[in-house]
Amino acid sequence: MTEPSTPPTTPMADLLLHPIRWRVVQRVLGREVTTTDLKHDLPDIPATTLYRHVAALIEGGILTVVRERRVRGAIERTLTLDQATTSARIEVDEARAMTPDQHRRGLLLLLTQLTADFDRLVERGDLDSRLEQFGYSQASLYVDSADLDSLREGIKALIEPYLQAAPGKDRITWSMFSLPDT
Template sequence: MDESPTPVSDLLLHPIRWRITQRLLGRELTTTELKRDLPDVPTTSLYRHVAVLIDAGFLSVVRERRVRGTIERTLTLDQSKGRIDEAEARAMTPEQHRQAFLLVLTRLAADFDRLVESGDLYPRMAQLGYSQLALYVDSEDLTTIRDGISALLEPHLQETPGKDRVVLSMIALPDV
Protein backbone atom coordinates (compact mmCIF):
# COMPACT_ATOMS: atom_id res chain seq x y z
CA MET A 1 0.00 0.00 0.00
CA ASP A 2 1.37 3.43 -0.96
CA GLU A 3 1.62 5.69 2.08
CA SER A 4 1.82 9.39 1.42
CA PRO A 5 4.27 11.33 3.59
CA THR A 6 3.05 13.05 6.72
CA PRO A 7 2.43 16.73 5.98
CA VAL A 8 5.05 19.11 7.33
CA SER A 9 2.35 20.90 9.30
CA ASP A 10 1.36 17.69 11.12
CA LEU A 11 4.97 17.10 12.15
CA LEU A 12 6.02 20.60 13.08
CA LEU A 13 2.86 21.97 14.67
CA HIS A 14 3.61 19.89 17.73
CA PRO A 15 5.26 22.23 20.27
CA ILE A 16 8.01 19.80 21.33
CA ARG A 17 8.96 18.86 17.77
CA TRP A 18 8.93 22.56 16.86
CA ARG A 19 11.34 23.34 19.70
CA ILE A 20 13.63 20.45 18.73
CA THR A 21 13.88 21.65 15.13
CA GLN A 22 14.51 25.24 16.24
CA ARG A 23 17.40 24.18 18.49
CA LEU A 24 18.93 22.23 15.58
CA LEU A 25 18.64 25.00 12.97
CA GLY A 26 22.09 25.27 11.39
CA ARG A 27 23.89 23.18 13.99
CA GLU A 28 24.69 19.68 15.14
CA LEU A 29 23.72 18.67 18.66
CA THR A 30 23.81 15.44 20.60
CA THR A 31 20.66 14.18 22.23
CA THR A 32 22.29 15.05 25.57
CA GLU A 33 22.75 18.66 24.42
CA LEU A 34 19.13 18.77 23.25
CA LYS A 35 18.03 17.56 26.68
CA ARG A 36 20.14 20.29 28.31
CA ASP A 37 18.57 22.93 26.03
CA LEU A 38 15.02 21.66 26.66
CA PRO A 39 15.08 20.80 30.38
CA ASP A 40 11.29 21.00 30.75
CA VAL A 41 10.72 18.21 28.20
CA PRO A 42 10.65 14.73 29.79
CA THR A 43 13.48 12.56 28.46
CA THR A 44 11.14 9.88 27.11
CA SER A 45 9.08 12.50 25.26
CA LEU A 46 12.21 14.09 23.82
CA TYR A 47 13.52 10.78 22.48
CA ARG A 48 10.10 9.85 21.08
CA HIS A 49 9.78 13.15 19.19
CA VAL A 50 13.38 12.94 17.95
CA ALA A 51 12.56 9.47 16.57
CA VAL A 52 9.46 10.81 14.78
CA LEU A 53 11.54 13.58 13.18
CA ILE A 54 14.26 11.12 12.13
CA ASP A 55 11.70 8.74 10.64
CA ALA A 56 10.16 11.62 8.68
CA GLY A 57 13.57 12.65 7.33
CA PHE A 58 13.71 16.02 9.09
CA LEU A 59 16.59 15.03 11.34
CA SER A 60 19.66 13.04 10.37
CA VAL A 61 22.10 11.21 12.59
CA VAL A 62 25.54 12.50 11.57
CA ARG A 63 27.58 10.63 14.21
CA GLU A 64 27.18 7.97 16.84
CA ARG A 65 29.51 7.21 19.73
CA ARG A 66 29.39 4.89 22.71
CA VAL A 67 29.01 6.68 26.06
CA ARG A 68 28.77 4.59 29.24
CA GLY A 69 27.15 1.64 27.52
CA THR A 70 24.69 3.60 25.39
CA ILE A 71 24.91 5.10 21.94
CA GLU A 72 24.89 8.90 21.83
CA ARG A 73 23.71 10.33 18.53
CA THR A 74 24.64 13.67 17.05
CA LEU A 75 21.76 15.12 15.06
CA THR A 76 21.31 17.76 12.41
CA LEU A 77 18.25 19.27 10.75
CA ASP A 78 17.60 19.16 7.02
CA GLN A 79 16.60 22.82 6.67
CA SER A 80 15.13 22.22 3.23
CA LYS A 81 12.38 20.00 4.66
CA GLY A 82 10.92 22.33 7.25
CA ARG A 83 9.02 24.43 4.77
CA ILE A 84 5.32 24.16 4.11
CA ASP A 85 4.77 24.36 0.37
CA GLU A 86 1.87 26.27 -1.16
CA ALA A 87 -0.29 23.17 -1.71
CA GLU A 88 0.04 22.12 1.92
CA ALA A 89 -0.50 25.70 3.16
CA ARG A 90 -3.74 25.83 1.18
CA ALA A 91 -4.85 22.58 2.84
CA MET A 92 -4.24 23.93 6.34
CA THR A 93 -7.12 25.32 8.35
CA PRO A 94 -7.08 28.92 9.57
CA GLU A 95 -6.50 27.53 13.08
CA GLN A 96 -3.43 25.58 11.89
CA HIS A 97 -2.05 28.76 10.32
CA ARG A 98 -2.63 30.63 13.59
CA GLN A 99 -0.91 27.84 15.51
CA ALA A 100 2.11 27.82 13.16
CA PHE A 101 2.45 31.61 13.30
CA LEU A 102 2.12 31.61 17.09
CA LEU A 103 4.85 28.97 17.35
CA VAL A 104 7.18 31.20 15.33
CA LEU A 105 6.36 34.28 17.41
CA THR A 106 6.68 32.39 20.70
CA ARG A 107 10.06 31.02 19.70
CA LEU A 108 11.25 34.48 18.62
CA ALA A 109 10.17 35.97 21.93
CA ALA A 110 11.82 33.18 23.93
CA ASP A 111 15.08 33.52 21.97
CA PHE A 112 15.06 37.30 22.49
CA ASP A 113 14.39 36.90 26.22
CA ARG A 114 17.25 34.40 26.49
CA LEU A 115 19.60 36.89 24.77
CA VAL A 116 18.52 39.79 27.00
CA GLU A 117 18.80 37.70 30.19
CA SER A 118 22.21 36.29 29.20
CA GLY A 119 23.87 39.68 29.64
CA ASP A 120 25.27 39.30 26.12
CA LEU A 121 22.92 41.80 24.44
CA TYR A 122 25.14 44.88 24.11
CA PRO A 123 28.31 43.14 22.93
CA ARG A 124 26.25 41.50 20.16
CA MET A 125 24.29 44.54 18.99
CA ALA A 126 25.84 44.33 15.51
CA GLN A 127 24.17 40.92 15.12
CA LEU A 128 20.76 42.05 16.35
CA GLY A 129 18.18 43.74 14.22
CA TYR A 130 14.44 44.02 14.03
CA SER A 131 12.35 46.20 11.80
CA GLN A 132 9.42 46.24 9.42
CA LEU A 133 9.22 47.55 5.88
CA ALA A 134 6.23 48.01 3.60
CA LEU A 135 6.90 46.65 0.09
CA TYR A 136 4.70 47.19 -2.95
CA VAL A 137 4.88 44.00 -4.96
CA ASP A 138 2.87 41.58 -7.02
CA SER A 139 3.23 37.80 -6.71
CA GLU A 140 6.01 37.70 -9.30
CA ASP A 141 7.98 40.43 -7.49
CA LEU A 142 7.66 38.61 -4.17
CA THR A 143 8.85 35.35 -5.74
CA THR A 144 11.86 37.18 -7.21
CA ILE A 145 12.67 38.71 -3.80
CA ARG A 146 12.35 35.36 -2.01
CA ASP A 147 14.52 33.60 -4.61
CA GLY A 148 17.15 36.35 -4.32
CA ILE A 149 17.19 36.15 -0.53
CA SER A 150 17.49 32.36 -0.68
CA ALA A 151 20.44 32.59 -3.09
CA LEU A 152 22.09 35.21 -0.88
CA LEU A 153 21.67 33.14 2.30
CA GLU A 154 22.53 29.68 0.90
CA PRO A 155 26.32 29.97 1.52
CA HIS A 156 25.67 30.81 5.17
CA LEU A 157 23.40 27.89 6.13
CA GLN A 158 26.18 25.55 7.28
CA GLU A 159 28.11 25.90 10.53
CA THR A 160 31.56 27.34 9.89
CA PRO A 161 34.40 27.64 12.43
CA GLY A 162 34.85 31.22 13.58
CA LYS A 163 31.31 32.22 12.57
CA ASP A 164 28.54 32.97 15.07
CA ARG A 165 25.10 31.40 14.72
CA VAL A 166 22.43 34.02 14.07
CA VAL A 167 18.81 33.03 13.52
CA LEU A 168 17.20 35.09 10.77
CA SER A 169 13.41 35.16 10.81
CA MET A 170 11.46 36.70 7.97
CA ILE A 171 7.72 37.05 7.82
CA ALA A 172 5.78 38.36 4.83
CA LEU A 173 2.19 39.38 5.52
CA PRO A 174 -0.16 40.76 2.89
CA ASP A 175 -1.79 43.97 4.09
CA VAL A 176 -5.58 43.67 4.13
Protein backbone atom coordinates in the same frame (compact mmCIF):
# COMPACT_ATOMS: atom_id res chain seq x y z
CA MET B 1 -27.17 15.22 13.69
CA THR B 2 -23.62 14.64 12.45
CA GLU B 3 -20.60 16.19 14.09
CA PRO B 4 -18.56 18.61 11.99
CA SER B 5 -15.51 16.92 10.61
CA THR B 6 -12.05 18.26 11.32
CA PRO B 7 -10.15 18.97 8.11
CA PRO B 8 -7.26 16.57 7.65
CA THR B 9 -3.85 17.89 8.55
CA THR B 10 -0.79 17.43 6.41
CA PRO B 11 2.10 15.25 7.57
CA MET B 12 4.51 18.21 7.68
CA ALA B 13 2.04 20.39 9.55
CA ASP B 14 1.40 17.58 12.03
CA LEU B 15 5.13 17.30 12.66
CA LEU B 16 6.01 20.98 12.82
CA LEU B 17 2.94 22.39 14.54
CA HIS B 18 3.77 20.79 17.85
CA PRO B 19 5.50 22.99 20.45
CA ILE B 20 8.17 20.49 21.47
CA ARG B 21 9.03 19.39 17.94
CA TRP B 22 9.12 23.04 16.85
CA ARG B 23 11.61 23.84 19.63
CA VAL B 24 13.78 20.86 18.65
CA VAL B 25 13.86 21.95 14.99
CA GLN B 26 14.79 25.50 16.04
CA ARG B 27 17.69 24.20 18.17
CA VAL B 28 19.00 21.94 15.39
CA LEU B 29 18.61 24.53 12.61
CA GLY B 30 22.05 25.29 11.16
CA ARG B 31 23.94 22.95 13.47
CA GLU B 32 24.85 19.36 14.13
CA VAL B 33 23.71 18.45 17.63
CA THR B 34 23.59 15.33 19.71
CA THR B 35 20.60 14.28 21.73
CA THR B 36 22.70 15.20 24.79
CA ASP B 37 23.06 18.73 23.38
CA LEU B 38 19.29 18.90 22.98
CA LYS B 39 18.75 17.76 26.58
CA HIS B 40 21.08 20.56 27.68
CA ASP B 41 19.43 23.16 25.42
CA LEU B 42 15.88 22.13 26.41
CA PRO B 43 16.14 21.23 30.10
CA ASP B 44 12.41 21.70 30.74
CA ILE B 45 11.52 18.76 28.47
CA PRO B 46 11.76 15.30 30.10
CA ALA B 47 14.32 13.10 28.33
CA THR B 48 11.81 10.42 27.33
CA THR B 49 9.50 13.05 25.83
CA LEU B 50 12.40 14.67 23.99
CA TYR B 51 13.58 11.33 22.56
CA ARG B 52 10.05 10.48 21.40
CA HIS B 53 9.71 13.78 19.52
CA VAL B 54 13.22 13.52 18.04
CA ALA B 55 12.30 10.05 16.76
CA ALA B 56 9.13 11.45 15.16
CA LEU B 57 11.16 14.18 13.42
CA ILE B 58 13.66 11.60 12.14
CA GLU B 59 10.90 9.29 10.94
CA GLY B 60 9.19 12.26 9.24
CA GLY B 61 12.38 13.11 7.32
CA ILE B 62 12.92 16.47 9.00
CA LEU B 63 15.98 15.51 11.03
CA THR B 64 18.80 13.39 9.68
CA VAL B 65 21.16 11.24 11.74
CA VAL B 66 24.66 12.05 10.49
CA ARG B 67 26.64 10.02 13.05
CA GLU B 68 26.15 7.49 15.80
CA ARG B 69 28.60 6.58 18.55
CA ARG B 70 28.49 4.40 21.63
CA VAL B 71 28.60 6.34 24.91
CA ARG B 72 28.53 4.31 28.16
CA GLY B 73 26.62 1.49 26.49
CA ALA B 74 24.05 3.71 24.76
CA ILE B 75 24.01 4.96 21.18
CA GLU B 76 24.29 8.74 20.90
CA ARG B 77 23.07 10.19 17.62
CA THR B 78 24.25 13.40 16.00
CA LEU B 79 21.42 15.14 14.17
CA THR B 80 21.16 17.83 11.54
CA LEU B 81 18.63 19.61 9.41
CA ASP B 82 19.87 20.71 5.97
CA GLN B 83 18.91 24.39 5.75
CA ALA B 84 19.81 24.72 2.08
CA THR B 85 17.24 22.11 1.07
CA THR B 86 15.30 22.06 4.30
CA SER B 87 12.26 19.87 4.48
CA ALA B 88 11.27 21.58 7.73
CA ARG B 89 8.84 23.90 6.08
CA ILE B 90 5.27 23.73 5.04
CA GLU B 91 4.99 23.94 1.27
CA VAL B 92 2.23 25.86 -0.53
CA ASP B 93 0.10 22.77 -1.26
CA GLU B 94 0.26 21.74 2.40
CA ALA B 95 -0.46 25.30 3.54
CA ARG B 96 -3.59 25.31 1.37
CA ALA B 97 -4.81 22.19 3.18
CA MET B 98 -4.35 23.79 6.59
CA THR B 99 -7.16 25.44 8.50
CA PRO B 100 -6.94 29.08 9.63
CA ASP B 101 -6.45 27.82 13.20
CA GLN B 102 -3.50 25.68 12.11
CA HIS B 103 -1.92 28.72 10.44
CA ARG B 104 -2.49 30.75 13.61
CA ARG B 105 -0.92 27.99 15.68
CA GLY B 106 2.13 27.87 13.40
CA LEU B 107 2.67 31.60 13.60
CA LEU B 108 2.14 31.55 17.37
CA LEU B 109 4.77 28.81 17.72
CA LEU B 110 7.25 30.87 15.72
CA LEU B 111 6.54 34.04 17.69
CA THR B 112 6.77 32.15 20.98
CA GLN B 113 10.15 30.72 20.00
CA LEU B 114 11.43 34.15 18.92
CA THR B 115 10.29 35.65 22.21
CA ALA B 116 11.90 32.85 24.23
CA ASP B 117 15.20 33.27 22.34
CA PHE B 118 15.09 37.04 22.97
CA ASP B 119 14.30 36.52 26.66
CA ARG B 120 17.28 34.16 27.04
CA LEU B 121 19.57 36.76 25.43
CA VAL B 122 18.32 39.51 27.73
CA GLU B 123 18.44 37.31 30.86
CA ARG B 124 22.07 36.34 30.14
CA GLY B 125 22.94 40.04 29.98
CA ASP B 126 24.35 39.64 26.45
CA LEU B 127 22.15 42.14 24.63
CA ASP B 128 24.48 45.18 24.85
CA SER B 129 27.54 43.21 23.73
CA ARG B 130 25.67 41.62 20.82
CA LEU B 131 23.75 44.63 19.43
CA GLU B 132 25.62 44.43 16.10
CA GLN B 133 24.02 41.00 15.60
CA PHE B 134 20.58 42.05 16.77
CA GLY B 135 17.81 43.89 15.00
CA TYR B 136 14.22 43.97 13.94
CA SER B 137 12.43 45.93 11.29
CA GLN B 138 9.45 45.88 9.00
CA ALA B 139 9.01 47.21 5.47
CA SER B 140 6.13 47.34 3.01
CA LEU B 141 6.98 46.03 -0.45
CA TYR B 142 4.93 46.24 -3.64
CA VAL B 143 5.15 42.95 -5.50
CA ASP B 144 3.23 40.59 -7.70
CA SER B 145 3.60 36.80 -7.52
CA ALA B 146 6.59 36.76 -9.87
CA ASP B 147 8.31 39.52 -7.88
CA LEU B 148 7.78 37.63 -4.64
CA ASP B 149 9.17 34.40 -6.13
CA SER B 150 12.19 36.33 -7.41
CA LEU B 151 12.69 38.00 -4.02
CA ARG B 152 12.55 34.67 -2.19
CA GLU B 153 15.04 33.07 -4.59
CA GLY B 154 17.36 36.07 -4.27
CA ILE B 155 17.27 35.94 -0.48
CA LYS B 156 17.87 32.20 -0.55
CA ALA B 157 20.92 32.70 -2.79
CA LEU B 158 22.13 35.57 -0.61
CA ILE B 159 21.99 33.68 2.70
CA GLU B 160 23.13 30.26 1.46
CA PRO B 161 26.85 30.94 2.17
CA TYR B 162 25.98 31.67 5.81
CA LEU B 163 24.01 28.50 6.57
CA GLN B 164 26.98 26.40 7.71
CA ALA B 165 28.98 26.86 10.91
CA ALA B 166 32.51 28.16 10.47
CA PRO B 167 35.32 29.03 12.89
CA GLY B 168 34.99 32.54 14.28
CA LYS B 169 31.33 32.83 13.24
CA ASP B 170 28.52 33.28 15.76
CA ARG B 171 25.16 31.59 15.24
CA ILE B 172 22.23 33.98 14.94
CA THR B 173 18.60 33.29 14.16
CA TRP B 174 17.23 35.33 11.29
CA SER B 175 13.49 35.30 10.78
CA MET B 176 11.46 36.88 8.02
CA PHE B 177 7.76 37.07 7.39
CA SER B 178 5.79 38.01 4.33
CA LEU B 179 2.17 38.88 4.96
CA PRO B 180 -0.24 40.19 2.35
CA ASP B 181 -1.55 43.63 3.31
CA THR B 182 -5.28 43.86 3.86
